[in-house]
Amino acid sequence: MIEVRDLKKSFGSLTILDGISFRIEKGESVVIIGRSGGGKSVLLKHLIGLLKPDSGQVLIEGQDIVPMNERQLLKVRHRFGMLFQSAALFDSMTVAKNVGFAFRRDRSMPETEIAGKVARILEMVDLPGTEMKNPAELSGGMRKRVGLARAIIYQPEIVLYDEPTTGLDPIVSDSIDKLILRVRDRLDVTTVVVTHDMRSARRLGQRILMLHERKIYAAGTPDEIFQSKDPVVRQFIDGVSDPKEYLS
Amino acid sequence: MKSWSNHLLAEPLEGLGRITLLARESIASLLTFKVAWRDLLYQIYFVGVKSQSVVLVTGAFTGMVLGAQTYFQFHKVKMDTATLAVVSVSMCSELGPVLTGLMVAGRVGAAIAAELGTMRVTEQIDALRTLATHPVDYLVVPRLMALHITLPLLTAEAIAVGIGAGYLVGVYLLGIDPTYSWYNMLRYTATTDVVVGITKAFIFGGIVALIGCYKGLYCGEGAQGVGRATTEAVVYSSIAILISNFFLTMTLGKLLHTL
Ligand SMILES: Nc1ncnc2c1ncn2[C@@H]1O[C@H](COP(=O)(O)OP(=O)(O)OP(=O)(O)O)[C@@H](O)[C@H]1O
Ligand SMILES: [Mg+2]
Numbered sequence: 001m002i003e004v005r006d007l008k009k010s011f012g013s014l015t016i017l018d019g020i021s022f023r024i025e026k027g028e029s030v031v032i033i034g035r036s037g038g039g040k041s042v043l044l045k046h047l048i049g050l051l052k053p054d055s056g057q058v059l060i061e062g063q064d065i066v067p068m069n070e071r072q073l074l075k076v077r078h079r080f081g082m083l084f085q086s087a088a089l090f091d092s093m094t095v096a097k098n099v100g101f102a103f104r105r106d107r108s109m110p111e112t113e114i115a116g117k118v119a120r121i122l123e124m125v126d127l128p129g130t131e132m133k134n135p136a137e138l139s140g141g142m143r144k145r146v147g148l149a150r151a152i153i154y155q156p157e158i159v160l161y162d163e164p165t166t167g168l169d170p171i172v173s174d175s176i177d178k179l180i181l182r183v184r185d186r187l188d189v190t191t192v193v194v195t196h197d198m199r200s201a202r203r204l205g206q207r208i209l210m211l212h213e214r215k216i217y218a219a220g221t222p223d224e225i226f227q228s229k230d231p232v233v234r235q236f237i238d239g240v241s242d243p244k245e246y247l248s
Numbered sequence: 249m250k251s252w253s254n255h256l257l258a259e260p261l262e263g264l265g266r267i268t269l270l271a272r273e274s275i276a277s278l279l280t281f282k283v284a285w286r287d288l289l290y291q292i293y294f295v296g297v298k299s300q301s302v303v304l305v306t307g308a309f310t311g312m313v314l315g316a317q318t319y320f321q322f323h324k325v326k327m328d329t330a331t332l333a334v335v336s337v338s339m340c341s342e343l344g345p346v347l348t349g350l351m352v353a354g355r356v357g358a359a360i361a362a363e364l365g366t367m368r369v370t371e372q373i374d375a376l377r378t379l380a381t382h383p384v385d386y387l388v389v390p391r392l393m394a395l396h397i398t399l400p401l402l403t404a405e406a407i408a409v410g411i412g413a414g415y416l417v418g419v420y421l422l423g424i425d426p427t428y429s430w431y432n433m434l435r436y437t438a439t440t441d442v443v444v445g446i447t448k449a450f451i452f453g454g455i456v457a458l459i460g461c462y463k464g465l466y467c468g469e470g471a472q473g474v475g476r477a478t479t480e481a482v483v484y485s486s487i488a489i490l491i492s493n494f495f496l497t498m499t500l501g502k503l504l505h506t507l
Binding site: 045048050070071073074075077078080081082084086088089090091101102105150151 | 367370371372374375376377378379380381382386
């Protein structure tokens with residue numbers, strides 16, 4: 001479904017990704033973990049063509065999207081939904097307009113039907129009745145959930161989540177995790193989640209990729225990763241800032 | 249040395265190239281894309297209705313000062329009744345479109361650059377793209393069309409107001425003969441003057457929209473980037489209006505007079 005081959009990306013003299021390769025099957029859910037500033041968001045943006053790599057390929061169902069122009073990419077992106085780390089809500093529109101954006105652009109669906117779908121999805125992300133609010137009136141966590149609703153409302157085949165539960169309280173985090181699983185299982189959606197939350201990583205991932213020092217450092221099932229003896233992986237999983245603590 | 253030549257040559261050339269691509273993309277989008285009427289209507293409202301005070305003040309005071317100054321000079325050679333003709337011709341073909349264009353560049357061009365720039369730095373443009381929407385279709389085309397439609401109308405308004413104000417100043421404050429003035433004005437103002445002015449306004453509208461959108465879409469990071477984009481949008485579109493105005497005067501004048 002998604003295949004990345006030898007992806008390289010630098011910003012100026014700063015190399016962010018240096019030869020990333022992996023494959024994600026249809027219907028699979030993959031969690032990407034890694035240090036802050038390690039390039040996880042940058043990697044995610046390459047999968048949907050928002051950024052162009054310096055070299056390498058990104059194949060979506062065998063089709064390389066790297067050489068495509070913006071118009072060709074738009075067709076591919078119909079199959080994608082993406083939740084941004086910053087939520088990236090349109091701040092000139094209400095919550096309802098944000099969430100229903102994709103349908104309204106399509107112009108095939110009557111307004112009442114859109115409103116119904118919007119209300120239902122807002123219920124699912126635990127924000128019922130917020131349709132007429134402006135993004136500026138929402139808390140950070142609420143914005144994130146509106147962004148999530150906007151990304152999954154049109155039932156895309158592939159959903160990319162950039163830190164879906166960061167900044168949410170544990171109870172809402174749990175419900176968002178469950179929602180992501182429900183979306184995945186109901187429609188056989190291919191899911192890529194970037195997260196720092198080890199509990200969600202364990203629950204959401206059928207496979208975990210760890211990005212470290214510009215490469216995929218480790219890959220495996222959650223059990224393999226969580227039982228890994230590798231010091232770099234261990235340090236990340238256990239959340240230890242100073243490796244010497246292991247010695248004492 | 250390298251950065252010097254970079255700054256002086258490469259950057260403006262790159263900008264020019266990108267604006268050309270943006271214009272081409274917009275035309276392609278216009279030809280295939282079903283116009284989002286609501287957005288277009290809102291932009292027309294924003295550009296047209298909200299610029300009224302600026303355009304009225306600019307038109308009126310330009311016409312007034314032009315009338316007074318022309319009269320002071322012409323009075324010396326006893327050509328008082330030609331005053332209004334001068335006001336009319338210069339308002340129609342030069343001052344109307346240029347001053348309206350500059351005012352709209354300051355108001356609307358800045359607003360476009362700031363809005364699109366903020367959308368860029370807050371990833372809203374990226375979000376738009378993930379929702380399978382081309383920023384040119386959704387953001388650039390409605391603004392471009394709105395300015396193409398509205399700036400000629402605003403210019404016509406400024407011209408009319410300017411001539412009216414010049415007339416009032418000339419006749420009621422300076423005591424020029426109204427009948428002869430009116431007659432001379434109609435006699436010396438040709439249709440081509442009006443056509444030239446409105447054509448210029450149409451082109452200036454495109455300049456303001458494209459430069460504003462370009463500066464916004466390619467805005468630098470952070471609040472500073474947005475601030476810079478806004479300033480540059482105003483400065484560059486003003487300069488582009490002034491420079492292109494000269495070439496338009498030359499070519500349109502030649503073109504229309506040979507017809
Ligand atoms: N558009 C850009 N221009 C220049 N540098 C960039 C750009 N986008 C990202 N970077 C740099 O790339 C690096 C990786 O950024 P990225 O946002 O992918 O990190 P991340 O792994 O998502 O971190 P976090 O977990 O904090 O979100 C950072 O050093 C950042 O400064
Ligand atoms: Mg990130």
